[in-house]
Amino acid sequence: MIEVRDLVVRYDAFTALDGLDLTIGDRETVAVLGPSGSGKTTLLRAIAGLVTPAAGHVLRDGRDLAGVPPHRRGLGLMFQDHALFPHRDVLANVAFGLRMQGVSRPDAQNRAAETLRLVGLPGFEHRAVDDLSGGEQQRVALARALAPAPALLMLDEPLGALDRSLREHLVDELRELFTRIDVAVLFVTHDHDEAFALGDRVAVMNAGRIEQAGPPETVWNQPASEFTARFLGWNVVDAWSGLGNGNRRVAVRPDALRITADGPLDGVVVQRTFRRDHFRLRVLLADPGFALEVAVRDHAVPVVGENVRLDPDPDGIVELPSSVHG
Helix, strand or coil: CEEEEEEEEEECCEEEEEEEEEEECCCCEEEEECCCCCCHHHHHHHHHCCCCCCEEEEEECCEECCCCCHHHCCEEEECCCCCCCCCCEHHHHHHHHHHHCCCCHHHHHHHHHHHHHHCCCCCCCCCEHHHCCHHHHHHHHHHHHHCCCCCEEEEECCCCCCCHHHHHHHHHHHHHHHHHCCCEEEEEECCHHHHHHHCCEEEEEECCEEEEEECHHHHHHCCCCHHHHHHCCCEEEECCCCCCCCCCEEEECHHHEEECCCCCEEEEEEEEEECCCCEEEEEEECCCCCEEEEEECCCCCCCCCCEEEEEECHHHEEECCCCCCC
16 A cells, blocks of 8 residues: 655745645555646655655655665656657566666566567567557556556556557557456546546645545546536636525536526526537526536537536536535
8 A cells, every 4th residue: 555645845936746645555446536736746756755844754564765765665666758768669668677687688578578468469578669669658658557567556647658549459458468468557647538538536636735636436426625526627616696695605517417498597698619429518698697508419509609508417506615615
């Protein structure tokens, strides 16, 4: 088990991690989801020992890792840019970490070849890394991080540089791989689809802290803060009779707003955008005068300027804590 307790990391006057707490259980995959600049990469680097915290602790099975150098922590980190050695072939790249640990060359090469088979690259041992596709380089980097059998595998936006179709394919492969390997995984990304597809738990990160963590379906359906709701694409409004009782802050899921002939909310479409499998409408309400994002999958999609009535599904409305407005 890896425990991060009250971790603080500062770069001069900037606080990158601000009292962050997170636990990764054995054989658990935790996806950390957050925007650029939220501290995701700094979290990985602090756990790996590549940056020194100003305060707090990183523990492995109860042992504080303060002062333990990166190569002695038994943790694997796959960088966003893969950081492969162009002057080494695939086998030598994968065996590098093992050789740094003092493993003999034959044993390191055998383990590296075994790991290449695990990630679907048998027969690639003597290929030059510059001759590989982006997806193949990603697998080599993953094999290199896995070869030393780390207690925790950390992945820093590993699919970010790949095109969408390849990312979607590799997400499925990674999920299958994570279920087969006996390793805890910490996966950081800004992509909602990747986080919810890969994580046993999803932790939403903002400004150096974890806003919310839990099973993917819980985080997606029950955002616990205004930031989480907005980041996941929910509407955040002050409720009135159309969306709840009293003047409370609520989050409304866009697909919970249905267009009907007699819905209680009256508005006009001011924007219409196609999103692959649905249309996203922006509807300006006549009363109280703010706009809502509405997801529509019907064939008859209203056009800009058309008047519509919305009927909110109560199951898609979540009341937010009154103390959290940003």
